[in-house]
Amino acid sequence: MDQSIQNDLNAPHSMGTTIIGVTYNGGVVLGADSRTSTGVYVANRASDKITQLTDNVYLCRSGSAADSQIVSDYVRHFLHQHTIQLGHPATVKVAANLIRLFSYNNKNMLQTGLIIGGWDKYEGGKIYGVPLGGTILEQPFAIGGSGSTYLYGFFDQEWKEGMTKEEAEQLVVKAVSLAIARDGASGGVVRTVIINSEGVTRNYYPGDALPLWHEELEPQNSLLDILSSSSSGPDMMIS
Amino acid sequence: MESNQSKPGLLCNPEGSQRTLYPYVTGTSVVALKYKDGILMAADMGGSYGSTLRYKSVERMKPIGKHSLLGASGEISDFQELLHYLDELILYDNMWDDGNSLGPKEVHNYLTRVMYNRRNKFDPLWNSLVLGGVKKGQKYLGMVSMIGVNFEDNHVATGFGNHLARPILRDEWHENLTFEEGVKLLEKCMRVLLYRDRSAVNKLQISKITEEGVTISQPYSLKTFWGFSAFENPTLGAEGSW
Numbered sequence: 001m002d003q004s005i006q007n008d009l010n011a012p013h014s015m016g017t018t019i020i021g022v023t024y025n026g027g028v029v030l031g032a033d034s035r036t037s038t039g040v041y042v043a044n045r046a047s048d049k050i051t052q053l054t055d056n057v058y059l060c061r062s063g064s065a066a067d068s069q070i071v072s073d074y075v076r077h078f079l080h081q082h083t084i085q086l087g088h089p090a091t092v093k094v095a096a097n098l099i100r101l102f103s104y105n106n107k108n109m110l111q112t113g114l115i116i117g118g119w120d121k122y123e124g125g126k127i128y129g130v131p132l133g134g135t136i137l138e139q140p141f142a143i144g145g146s147g148s149t150y151l152y153g154f155f156d157q158e159w160k161e162g163m164t165k166e167e168a169e170q171l172v173v174k175a176v177s178l179a180i181a182r183d184g185a186s187g188g189v190v191r192t193v194i195i196n197s198e199g200v201t202r203n204y205y206p207g208d209a210l211p212l213w214h215e216e217l218e219p220q221n222s223l224l225d226i227l228s229s230s231s232s233g234p235d236m237m238i239s
Numbered sequence: 240m241e242s243n244q245s246k247p248g249l250l251c252n253p254e255g256s257q258r259t260l261y262p263y264v265t266g267t268s269v270v271a272l273k274y275k276d277g278i279l280m281a282a283d284m285g286g287s288y289g290s291t292l293r294y295k296s297v298e299r300m301k302p303i304g305k306h307s308l309l310g311a312s313g314e315i316s317d318f319q320e321l322l323h324y325l326d327e328l329i330l331y332d333n334m335w336d337d338g339n340s341l342g343p344k345e346v347h348n349y350l351t352r353v354m355y356n357r358r359n360k361f362d363p364l365w366n367s368l369v370l371g372g373v374k375k376g377q378k379y380l381g382m383v384s385m386i387g388v389n390f391e392d393n394h395v396a397t398g399f400g401n402h403l404a405r406p407i408l409r410d411e412w413h414e415n416l417t418f419e420e421g422v423k424l425l426e427k428c429m430r431v432l433l434y435r436d437r438s439a440v441n442k443l444q445i446s447k448i449t450e451e452g453v454t455i456s457q458p459y460s461l462k463t464f465w466g467f468s469a470f471e472n473p474t475l476g477a478e479g480s481w
Contacts, residue, residue, distance in 0.1 A: 107316070
């Protein structure tokens with residue numbers, strides 16, 4: 001038993017994850033869970049998987065924590081240089097293509113799926129998916145990470161064009177929370193980042209504020225509270 | 240000496256061996272045929288991620304220069320990289336500004352060299368390519384595989400299309416098909432692929448290239464037929480079978 005725990009503690013940090021990026025009428029909403037695991041151990045239960053690349057472009061990271069961090073660091077550096085040389089903010093398309101360049105040229109070594117989302121004055125809100133291998137695809141919404149497998153059907157049904165900011169954020173929170181319910185590699189809190197012409201808003205939905213799904217129960221402080229509030233006596237005493 | 244830091248996109252020593260071991264996001268069959276006025280090509284818009292039908296709006300056919308049309312199956316990121324190479328090729332060709340332009344035969348040859356040389360380095364671009372075009376009235380349709388095998392023919396297909404579409408084309412293709420006949424023939428092939436290829440997606444585009452230029456249709460879906468009585472009651476003759 002000790003052996004297997006030792007091995008797992010040295011396993012590479014991986015963000016079995018759920019990440020989502022959604023466009024709405026006026027911008028984008030990015031969302032993610034917060035679990036980083038090393039094998040079966042949860043190394044960080046409140047990680048921030050939505051990283052800033054520039055003032056107006058953010059990145060959702062999934063897969064290997066190290067790989068996604070280093071790619072985002074490099075791209076942030078080159079984007080910064082690019083912005084200085086250009087004289088005005090970089091576009092979402094440029095940021096996404098830089099990410100693609102790294103992912104594609106190092107495809108044999110990297111194991112990271114990324115979702116780029118942002119707002120610029122030329123194209124408005126845009127979402128780009130860069131999965132394993134370095135393909136780049138512009139999409140009205142994108143899902144990624146291990147938890148996303150549980151969301152394909154959900155989005156097929158619930159997605160619609162031209163949502164409002166509130167509708168879009170609610171959809172993202174609902175989706176991440178559904179994925180967390182079924183994916184062991186996703187968990188913790190739901191973080192969202194909303195990007196539009198007015199700027200960037202970060203929101204935090206703690207684990208205990210998320211809706212409950214099938215077979216999940218309302219959290220309690222203690223059994224004792226249930227017992228004392230139950231009027232029909234101690235009905236969990238099964239002899 | 241150029242440092243690696245100054246090359247965005249390469250994290251490691253460029254001399255280190257790189258090999259594409261396996262594809263991630265893949266496109267399935269492309270089918271194409273010569274007809275009276277040029278070439279017709281069809282491909283669905285699916286990008287599969289293993290067995291998941293992950294992306295359903297991937298454009299797998301693109302115009303190249305004025306005279307060619309390229310369709311690809313296999314790894315989408317490698318196809319996107321090829322499009323970058325071809326952009327550069329066409330740009331340099333235009334910069335000569337000599338009234339000449341690369342025809343489909345030349346582009347096909349370029350692609351063959353690229354694919355074959357990558358294969359020799361054990362680092363293939365994981366694609367099967369279909370290149371069609373018309374220049375000065377001459378129709379051209381060729382194929383290049385990921386190991387550099389290339390050939391020309393009156394009708395070609397990649398992937399599953401080789402097994403399912405080519406027999407149909409061998410039977411029903413003839414010289415001087417009209418546009419309508421060509422489209423119907425391609426749709427027949429695509430429908431069979433939809434029934435029998437697990438990675439097919441019911442959203443396709445048909446593109447044509449003639450002396451005038453390239454047209455890629457808007458995405459559309461095919462009707463499928465399920466009205467066989469044997470389908471409704473498959474175990475009538477033998478309960479328990481399938």
